[in-house]
Amino acid sequence: MPIDVAEAIAAEPRETDLAWDHKDVQLYHLGLGAGSVPGRRDAATDPDELRYTLESRLHVLPSFATVAGGALAAGGGLSAPGIDVDLAAVLHGGQRIELHRPLPVAGRATQTARVAAVHDKGKAAVIVLRSEVADADGPLWTSDTQIYVRGEGGFGGERGPSARLELPDRTPDLTVERPIRPDQALLYRLSGDWNPLHADPEFAKLAGFDKPILHGLCSYGMALKAVVDTALDGDVARVRSYSTRFAGVVFPGETLRVRMWRTESENGRRIQVSVTAVERDDAPVLADTVIEPV
Structure with a gap:
């Protein structure tokens, strides 16, 4: 069987050294559209945008954790013992990050990654890769990456969570x-x-698309920046966790519509988010999206 669940979960965690500096953070922010505001020709010098682009004022958007050190969590999960799948059948299904403290502008840290679960969805399998990152001062973040693999289900395993988060009816x-x-x-x-x-x-045509698509994690970062800038007073330190399910593609040149609802849960306050593609009648891009503020 391409996925040996017992071997994958029992495998020793893999450690990777990560390092980044202000240039990596600035490049990431620019890749999310920092320094550009619709209708503003002076956006590059806007004080709110300079927090993302100018090294003397820099803060770090928490979603930078998905690229820190250039490490790609999904790729690491697919190289784990017991995992042997066709890369053409792989999709990034979801992402969650829990922050233990604000991310430093420059750092050196150790990532410890393991396969936390493999869910049987019938026609597909979902591999959950958990990565824990710490530096000399202690834990920085924990991330869960859900990797959806078509055609690898039906092995008799646990189905795993499948509930969808309803948006407020207002x-x-x-x-x-x-x-x-x-x-x-x-x-x-x-x-x-x-x-x-x-x-x-x-x-892109070989993969079934008319043209190249935007990275799901780019949409993920753009949505978080929109929430931080508008609902959290521009304070990246107010993000405790951020989770999403990748619900559809978006193309460069399109527009993301980011809707936000302040709600309550049994765990406290949260912001529910819906992200859609404006030009395609609000086709879903990110769903089941929640930001838990500090």
């Missing part, structure tokens, strides 16, 4: 739109995801 508290530049995927991929699906038209 007008959003906040709605913003964020345009995706035509060259944005080309810039974002410099942070470490070199998949040609996001740059090469011929490769």
